[in-house]
Amino acid sequence: xxxxxxxxxxxxxxxxxxxxxxxxxxxxxxxxxxxxxxxxxxxxxxxxxxxxxxxxxxxxxxxxxxxxxxxxxxxxxxxxxxxxxxxxxxxxxxxxxxxxxxxxxxxxxxxxxxxxxxxxxxxxxxxxxxxxxxxxxxxxxxxxxxxxxxxxxxxxxxxxxxxxxxxxxxxxxxxxxxxxxxxxxxxxxxxxxxxxxxxxxxxxxxxxxxxxxxxxxxxxxxxxxxxxxxxxxxxxxxxxxxxxxxxxxxxxxxxxxxxxxxxxxxxxxxxxxxxxxxxxxxxxxxxxxxxxxxxxxxxxxxxxxxxxxxxxxxxxxxxxxxxxxxxxxxxxx
Amino acid sequence: xxxxxxxxxxxxxxxxxxxxxxxxxxxxxxxxxxxxxxxxxxxxxxxxxxxxxxxxxxxxxxxxxxxxxxxxxxxxxxxxxxxxxxxxxxxxxxxxxxxxxxxxxxxxxxxxxxxxxxxxxxxxxxxxxxxxxxxxxxxxxxxxxxxxxxxxxxxxxxxxxxxxxxxxxxxxxxxxxxxxxxxxxxxxxxxxxxxxxxxxxxxxxxxx
Numbered sequence: 346x347x348x349x350x351x352x353x354x355x356x357x358x359x360x361x362x363x364x365x366x367x368x369x370x371x372x373x374x375x376x377x378x379x380x381x382x383x384x385x386x387x388x389x390x391x392x393x394x395x396x397x398x399x400x401x402x403x404x405x406x407x408x409x410x411x412x413x414x415x416x417x418x419x420x421x422x423x424x425x426x427x428x429x430x431x432x433x434x435x436x437x438x439x440x441x442x443x444x445x446x447x448x449x450x451x452x453x454x455x456x457x458x459x460x461x462x463x464x465x466x467x468x469x470x471x472x473x474x475x476x477x478x479x480x481x482x483x484x485x486x487x488x489x490x491x492x493x494x495x496x497x498x499x500x501x502x503x504x505x506x507x508x509x510x511x512x513x514x515x516x517x518x519x520x521x522x523x524x525x526x527x528x529x530x531x532x533x534x535x536x537x538x539x540x541x542x543x544x545x546x547x548x549x550x551x552x553x554x555x556x557x558x559x560x561x562x563x564x565x566x567x568x569x570x571x572x573x574x575x576x577x578x579x580x581x582x583x584x585x586x587x588x589x590x591x592x593x594x595x596x597x598x599x600x601x602x603x604x605x606x607x608x609x610x611x612x613x614x615x616x617x618x619x620x621x622x623x624x625x626x627x628x629x630x631x632x633x634x635x636x637x638x639x640x641x642x643x644x645x646x647x648x649x650x651x652x653x654x655x656x657x658x659x660x661x662x663x664x665x666x667x668x669x670x671x672x673x674x675x676x677x678x
Numbered sequence: 679x680x681x682x683x684x685x686x687x688x689x690x691x692x693x694x695x696x697x698x699x700x701x702x703x704x705x706x707x708x709x710x711x712x713x714x715x716x717x718x719x720x721x722x723x724x725x726x727x728x729x730x731x732x733x734x735x736x737x738x739x740x741x742x743x744x745x746x747x748x749x750x751x752x753x754x755x756x757x758x759x760x761x762x763x764x765x766x767x768x769x770x771x772x773x774x775x776x777x778x779x780x781x782x783x784x785x786x787x788x789x790x791x792x793x794x795x796x797x798x799x800x801x802x803x804x805x806x807x808x809x810x811x812x813x814x815x816x817x818x819x820x821x822x823x824x825x826x827x828x829x830x831x832x833x834x835x836x837x838x839x840x841x842x843x844x845x846x847x848x849x850x851x852x853x854x855x856x857x858x859x860x861x862x863x864x865x866x867x868x869x870x871x872x873x874x875x876x877x878x879x880x881x882x883x884x885x886x
Contacts, residue, residue: 378735378736378845379734380733380734382728382729382732382733382821383728383732383821384821385728385756385757385758387758391756391759391800392799392802393802396799400799491799493762494759494762494798495763495794496798497797497798497799498799
């Protein structure tokens, strides 16, 4: 480099440095690999597959512990593990147990739960659909919910699957399954589905359902039991059964094919009213234990919660795939 | 005169670059490890934002040290989840870094207490310890927020919170800046010497 070219090189270098300086931090940042933080994805599931599995195992283990517990810690254990219908049902179950019910309470094995779906998106409430196995071998569908950031997932509903029923494919856990509370695109809206099913169980005047496949074991059993019980009462008393959906407990999880799994809660009120010709009646053993009476002279009323799980296609009829019922309270005079 | 000024500026710029390169090299070391610190105290939970954690592609390690061997808990979550959980609790939000002092820049806001943090299911990863605990944020799930407190949600009595980035390329770049600065300063100084030499020779020839 000759002395005559040196100043030109120097001028160019200074200009380059000045340009770099004027480029500011952005260029400097780029040179060392600094970039803006990426935007948050809002259409992914809130937890990954591994976390979902760990949460499901924890919740079902806690739920099993809460259901099996006795003594002072029961209330805290239930509040920690259960919510919604599951909490109500479990509390009712424990009252029956305290009263000496002969019914054996199904306890879901806390091991080997299988997460079927996690709700998509960052909004609350968040839900998980988890398959479990009862000690008697029955497959159970569990609904886990988290109402807000500070509320961990808890068991909100649980029902054993009907024999021969199945749930169509759900979206992969890492993609998440959209919630569809209004039932957009389904053959029947969840609210109407539950109302229609409730009407189809009514006694003495059930209304056939137009959007639900009939012939499932539970529906048949409820209607048959009502008829049998009414017949046994004969001319002494009348029986009515009214089913009322509890819409606040409805959760709708989309299936991959555009359909949905619908969890719902239905309250059943059985009312037995003695006719003038009847002097007294003897209710079933659970009722007697809840009420502390062996005979009734005017009226008996039993409140039962029915947890129902339907699959609803985009077109066609819905199917009842899982159901559970628990006597919650009773009163009589 | 303008040539002399240009060469002077080149020399000065070279010296500045060399100084910067030397300064970064001494802090980053051969491994290219840079640590920024804050001393938040124990009155608020610490919330480290994506604007700090997710600005480079490499992992960043958050290390929290409690005073007197106290309890410290760290959780990593999606930013919206962490904010929904911490809510308006009193917090020191770590929003940036100051390279000059190798410090984390913080903004204090909010009042009240956070809920029981460890009980929530929003966390992708948590860790806790007595005295110190650390958690590494890989960039696979970016953006993310890290909360430093105690498991119950009470603020941890912190001596320091350190964020460490590891970047081998940074060490190489710092060294390159040092070398470039030395070369530019050398070239500028040489140019100045040659210019002065030529002017001296021209003056002597004119006198002769």
